[in-house]
Amino acid sequence: MTVSRTLLLVSARVDDRLRREVADGQRPRPEFVLLEEQHGVQLLDWSVLGARNQRSGWLSTRHAAAALRRMDGVDVLFSDGEHVGIPLALAMRALKINKPHLVLGHHLTTPAKARIFRRLHPDLAMSRILVHSPLQRELANRELGIPSEKLAVIPYYADARFWKPGGRV
Numbered sequence: 001m002t003v004s005r006t007l008l009l010v011s012a013r014v015d016d017r018l019r020r021e022v023a024d025g026q027r028p029r030p031e032f033v034l035l036e037e038q039h040g041v042q043l044l045d046w047s048v049l050g051a052r053n054q055r056s057g058w059l060s061t062r063h064a065a066a067a068l069r070r071m072d073g074v075d076v077l078f079s080d081g082e083h084v085g086i087p088l089a090l091a092m093r094a095l096k097i098n099k100p101h102l103v104l105g106h107h108l109t110t111p112a113k114a115r116i117f118r119r120l121h122p123d124l125a126m127s128r129i130l131v132h133s134p135l136q137r138e139l140a141n142r143e144l145g146i147p148s149e150k151l152a153v154i155p156y157y158a159d160a161r162f163w164k165p166g167g168r169v
Contacts, residue, residue: 005042005073005074005075005076006039006040006041006042006074006075006076006077006078007041007042007044007067007070007073007074007076007077007078008032008035008036008041008042008043008044008078008080009044009045009063009064009067009077009078009079009080009084009085009088010032010043010044010045010046010080011045011046011055011060011063011080011081011083011084012030012032012045012046013045013046013047013051013052014030014032014033014043014045014046014047015045015047018030018033019033025162027162028158028159028161028162028163029159029161029162030159031157032045032080034157034159041078042074044063044066044067044070046059046063048066049062049063049066055083057083060083060084060086060087061087063084063087063088064084064087064088064091065091067088068088068091068092068095068097071097071099074099075099075100076099076100076101076102077099077100077101077102078101078102078103078104079101079102079103079104080104081103081104081105081106082103082104082105082106082107082108082113082129085101085103085104085105085122085126085129086113086116086122088101088125089101089103089122089123089124089125089126090120090122090125092125093122093124093125097125100127100128101125101126101127102126102127102128102129102130103126103128103129103130104129104130104154105129105130105131105136105140106131106132107136108129108131108136108139108140108144108146109136109139109140109143109144114143114144117144117145117146118144118145123144123146123147123150126150127150128150128151128152129146129150129151129152130152130153130154131151131152131153131154132153132154132155132156133153134153136153137151137152137153
């Protein structure tokens with residue numbers, strides 16, 4: 001088996017507790033665990049940073065910096081949200097790092113993020129931005145000037161092993 005050289009920045013703690021809860025059927029299997037299991041994607045999660053489950057600008061910056069320290073060992077980067085994808089993309093541009101960078105975009109057009117996209121163009125260091133609806137794709141293209149060929153619609157993931165019909169209400 002070939003070892004994946006894809007680094008996925010995960011904005012959550014992927015620790016023994018999460019893995020145990022998934023194995024015991026107490027919670028759905030997150031898509032990042034599935035990517036790790038089936039494709040050998042390397043996870044860079046908050047447990048590596050010693051962080052709790054609370055997103056912040058400072059934590060996103062630390063997360064991006066941790067990814068930069070691993071650049072030599074990876075071929076592709078995948079940011080699980082624009083909150084970490086934007087600082088990583090801006091750092092990659094500043095450092096002239098040219099590697100494929102996939103970003104999952106949840107809400108790109110908030111006022112603060114829109115200003116960053118319009119002024120600093122982090123999308124120049126994003127190979128592809130995945131959004132969850134055609135409307136998000138349209139808005140990112142029209143309002144932020146992100147080329148439509150860089151945007152792709154990917155529906156939300158649902159763990160079919162966990163969420164199955166026939167359960168009690």
